[in-house]
Amino acid sequence: MSLLVVGTVAFDDIKTPFGHAEMVIGGAATYIALAASYYTKNINIVSVVGDDFPEAELEDLRKRGVNLDGLQIKEGEKSFFWAGSYHDDMNGRDTLDTQLNVLADFDPVLPESYQTPDYVMLGNLTPAVQMRVLDQLKKRPKLITLDTMNFWMDIAMDELKEVIKRIDVLTINDEEARQLSGEYSLVKAAEVILKMGPRYLIIKKGEHGALLFAEENIFFAPALPLAQVFDPTGAGDTFAGGFMGYLTSTEENSFENLKRAVVYGSAMASFCVEQFSTERLKELNDDMILERMNKFVNLVNFDAQL
Numbered sequence: 651m652s653l654l655v656v657g658t659v660a661f662d663d664i665k666t667p668f669g670h671a672e673m674v675i676g677g678a679a680t681y682i683a684l685a686a687s688y689y690t691k692n693i694n695i696v697s698v699v700g701d702d703f704p705e706a707e708l709e710d711l712r713k714r715g716v717n718l719d720g721l722q723i724k725e726g727e728k729s730f731f732w733a734g735s736y737h738d739d740m741n742g743r744d745t746l747d748t749q750l751n752v753l754a755d756f757d758p759v760l761p762e763s764y765q766t767p768d769y770v771m772l773g774n775l776t777p778a779v780q781m782r783v784l785d786q787l788k789k790r791p792k793l794i795t796l797d798t799m800n801f802w803m804d805i806a807m808d809e810l811k812e813v814i815k816r817i818d819v820l821t822i823n824d825e826e827a828r829q830l831s832g833e834y835s836l837v838k839a840a841e842v843i844l845k846m847g848p849r850y851l852i853i854k855k856g857e858h859g860a861l862l863f864a865e866e867n868i869f870f871a872p873a874l875p876l877a878q879v880f881d882p883t884g885a886g887d888t889f890a891g892g893f894m895g896y897l898t899s900t901e902e903n904s905f906e907n908l909k910r911a912v913v914y915g916s917a918m919a920s921f922c923v924e925q926f927s928t929e930r931l932k933e934l935n936d937d938m939i940l941e942r943m944n945k946f947v948n949l950v951n952f953d954a955q956l
């Protein structure tokens with residue numbers, strides 16, 4: 651089974667109450683691919699960077715089974731750059747700067763070997779680019795998930811709604827669900843959004859976990875209570891990477907399996923926030939992930955005589 655990942659590969663500048671990380675590695679596709687690489691070694695990235703992006707970082711991704719044939723490197727241009735600052739409670743953040751750079755006129759070209767993926771993760775980036783990728787697929791994948799953010803809702807809502815019509819799973823946070831649906835209640839928001847096209851909706855609520863909605867079903871997965879959240883950047887993308895990596899490795903898209911995938915995604919996200927940038931995600935192994943999954947199971951496991 652193969653997983654096609656589209657998204658930014660970027661530089662970030664991150665301020666948290668714990669410090670300031672300048673020009674560190676970030677980007678939605680980077681986090682997604684790193685998280686998914688613990689579940690599948692058949693990952694193809696479509697993205698673009700400038701010639702300022704370190705080759706060592708690309709080599710590290712290749713070593714993890716990530717194919718970069720669809721990553722364009724633009725000579726003389728700069729990679730996508732995002733700067734953000736987190737509030738003291740670490741839940742809220744302000745975007746201080748978004749420089750599209752190479753992303754501004756990015757035309758994704760899928761190599762032949764990318765055109766029949768089993769699973770597709772359309773990570774956060776220009777909706778028109780997400781659409782262009784779908785247009786190049788030769789067969790309908792088993793599952794298409796899309797992640798996006800308020801930035802694109804503010805400037806490209808119509809294009810975004812067109813892509814949303816063609817996907818199976820949408821992952822957004824609670825504020826974005828409200829913006830997209832025009833409803834404050836998340837249950838009502840889910841009803842509206844599920845009519846826009848996707849079969850499933852995942853609403854991420856940061857330290858308060860994630861909700862999975864289907865037409866007749868709702869599932870809730872908590873976030874792991876952590877003593878210290880160091881840097882929440884990329885948690886949403888890491889969640890998506892764990893979620894899609896697990897689904898790709900199990901090849902099963904029932905609601906029951908999506909529930910498990912949501913918990914795997916939450917487990918990966920709980921690692922991501924423990925250090926700045928992608929640092930923590932790079933040093934995991936299967937035993938650490940298993941141990942973390944056990945913590946999730948114990949967190950919600952209880953006996954009730956009903």
Ligand code: AMP
Binds near residue numbers: 677678774775801802
């Ligand atoms: P998350 O914390 O999961 O929302 O993801 C943060 C990552 O998304 C950072 O590494 C940024 O490089 C990237 N990012 C920030 N803004 C955008 C945007 N408008 N489009 C695509 N990627 C973005």
